[in-house]
Amino acid sequence: MTTNAELVIDVEGLRRTYAGGFEAVRSVSFSVARGELFALLGTNGAGKTSTLELLEGLAAPSGGRVRVLGHHPYTERAKVRPRVGVMLQEGGFPAQLTVLETARMWAGCTSGARPVEEALELVGLTKRLSVRVKQLSGGERRRLDLAMAVLGRPEVLFLDEPTTGLDAEGRRDTWELVRELRDQGTTVLLTTHYLEEAEELADRLAIMHEGRIAAEGRVDEVVAAHPSRISFELPEGYHMGDLPPLGQLGVTEHQLTGRTLQLSTSELQRAATGLLVWAEAAGVRLHGLDVRSASLEEAFLHIARDARTTTDTTKREEVAAR
Numbered sequence: 432m433t434t435n436a437e438l439v440i441d442v443e444g445l446r447r448t449y450a451g452g453f454e455a456v457r458s459v460s461f462s463v464a465r466g467e468l469f470a471l472l473g474t475n476g477a478g479k480t481s482t483l484e485l486l487e488g489l490a491a492p493s494g495g496r497v498r499v500l501g502h503h504p505y506t507e508r509a510k511v512r513p514r515v516g517v518m519l520q521e522g523g524f525p526a527q528l529t530v531l532e533t534a535r536m537w538a539g540c541t542s543g544a545r546p547v548e549e550a551l552e553l554v555g556l557t558k559r560l561s562v563r564v565k566q567l568s569g570g571e572r573r574r575l576d577l578a579m580a581v582l583g584r585p586e587v588l589f590l591d592e593p594t595t596g597l598d599a600e601g602r603r604d605t606w607e608l609v610r611e612l613r614d615q616g617t618t619v620l621l622t623t624h625y626l627e628e629a630e631e632l633a634d635r636l637a638i639m640h641e642g643r644i645a646a647e648g649r650v651d652e653v654v655a656a657h658p659s660r661i662s663f664e665l666p667e668g669y670h671m672g673d674l675p676p677l678g679q680l681g682v683t684e685h686q687l688t689g690r691t692l693q694l695s696t697s698e699l700q701r702a703a704t705g706l707l708v709w710a711e712a713a714g715v716r717l718h719g720l721d722v723r724s725a726s727l728e729e730a731f732l733h734i735a736r737d738a739r740t741t742t743d744t745t746k747r748e749e750v751a752a753r
């Protein structure tokens with residue numbers, strides 16, 4: 432993102448507390464420039480939808496600053512709404528209407544709508560025009576939701592789990608459409624559970640956990656911040672001190688749990704080679720040997736694990752303080 436690019440989405444210290452006091456969004460900050468595709472990832476209940484709803488103007492934040500296209504999406508909804516397309520997790524269209532009737536009804540409330548046939552063609556629903564919504568498959572409903580989100584040629588597109596329920600082909604088709612829209616200048620913010628989806632589409636992403644952003648940046652930046660891992664069982668009769676000096680192998684952290692040793696390194700080849708050469712020379716087998724290069728999945732799991740440990744520690748400290 433260039434620093435002087437127009438920030439279409441700008442969020443600073445955003446908070447959302449539900450009735451009953453639960454804080455689902457805890458001081459979240461990020462921004463998305465015009466034409467960027469930003470993915471919000473996270474574990475179940477991380478706060479992705481709660482954040483998205485604040486950007487869509489469906490609820491007022493409990494704290495912090497939120498701007499979409501330079502306006503407050505809740506208090507200035509009338510200025511923002513005509514310029515954004517929204518795909519909720521559940522479209523909620525009337526079950527009795529056909530695909531074409533739904534599209535026409537939606538077009539009637541959308542300013543500057545593209546022809547409904549064009550929108551339905553974009554998502555591959557042309558052959559299903561006279562089918563009632565209740566008879567559509569889950570994947571077809573997601574396609575209809577997407578068609579309605581892009582109907583008004585929005586400048587900003589909010590997509591909440593756009594490919595959940597789609598088969599592999601449907602997912603690829605959706606990716607292609609979203610990419611085309613982005614290439615035409617649409618700013619896109621999507622939430623997803625699929626790391627592959629974020630890797631395929633996102634210019635930048637944020638990983639949320641328990642209401643906070645735990646990592647943010649381009650995919651390569653997020654991955655680089657989390658090391659590769661090697662784990663194996665210490666051979667029978669061997670101790671840590673029998674291994675070659677781990678620092679010299681480029682190992683930055685190690686953890687011994689029972690007999691299982693886990694090493695972290697940003698120099699995977701050097702560490703793995705050093706270890707295997709040592710094992711060969713010592714004539715030992717490294718049972719359970721597992722080598723994982725840094726990836727978005729590793730980064731994601733690492734964040735979820737780390738955050739869990741921190742939460743557990745905090746809970747223990749709270750209990751101890753009582």
Ligand SMILES: Nc1ncnc2c1ncn2[C@@H]1O[C@H](COP(=O)(O)OP(=O)(O)OP(=O)(O)O)[C@@H](O)[C@H]1O
Nearest residue numbers: 449450453455473474475476477478479480481482
């Ligand atoms: N209306 C509500 N009242 C109280 N708590 C809520 C409400 N809606 C959501 N929550 C809670 O807020 C937290 C965040 O939920 P949210 O739906 O934003 O997460 P998410 O990251 O979108 O999850 P998922 O990936 O499972 O869809 C969860 O703990 C959820 O139970």
